[in-house]
Amino acid sequence: MKDIENPTRRGFLTTVSAVLAIEAIPVLAQPASERPKEGDLLVSIESESTNVLEPRDIPLGGPPLLAWPMDAADKTVRKDSRLNKILLLRLDLSTLVGATKDRAAEGVVAYSAICPHAGCEVNVWAAEQQTLECSCHYSHYNPREGASVIDGPAPRALAALPLKIVDGKLAVAKPFTGRVGIVPS
Numbered sequence: 001m002k003d004i005e006n007p008t009r010r011g012f013l014t015t016v017s018a019v020l021a022i023e024a025i026p027v028l029a030q031p032a033s034e035r036p037k038e039g040d041l042l043v044s045i046e047s048e049s050t051n052v053l054e055p056r057d058i059p060l061g062g063p064p065l066l067a068w069p070m071d072a073a074d075k076t077v078r079k080d081s082r083l084n085k086i087l088l089l090r091l092d093l094s095t096l097v098g099a100t101k102d103r104a105a106e107g108v109v110a111y112s113a114i115c116p117h118a119g120c121e122v123n124v125w126a127a128e129q130q131t132l133e134c135s136c137h138y139s140h141y142n143p144r145e146g147a148s149v150i151d152g153p154a155p156r157a158l159a160a161l162p163l164k165i166v167d168g169k170l171a172v173a174k175p176f177t178g179r180v181g182i183v184p185s
């Protein structure tokens, strides 16, 4: 088993649990559990405040910062669903490939933090390799190329969340590019 405490890697979550990522679909979706919408702003998961994130709040070159989407109008933070956890990474724009460059805002890319293999949280930043990893079964993702799967059992890339800049703040440009979490067979 790999050692996630390896100094070349930086875990950015302290707990990992193999929790199913399939949530019951509410009859009436509540704003706090709805998926991110165009125009939503982003706030840090670590902070109790609802300070809206800007590109400079995200460390250049990693590690990722975890965020929730927030309704820009009524300030509802959409944190009632773990499927709304978002990984934000700020990377050199010139190193982003294809659609990833179009989805980025000032080099910041956003992905679902939920691994599509079995629903764990993607919780490791391998600084040397510049890859995202899920320590449950070691799927590796390339954040510069749509979080495509480099290695491991994940069946598909992490869902991407296209971003834009509104008044200097990071904002959601479009919904997730694909389904978040496990796709039932």
Ligand code: FES
Pocket (backbone or CB within 6 Å): 115, 116, 117, 118, 119, 120, 134, 135, 136, 137, 138, 139, 152, 153, 154
């Ligand atoms: S849940 Fe992430 S690799 Fe299995």
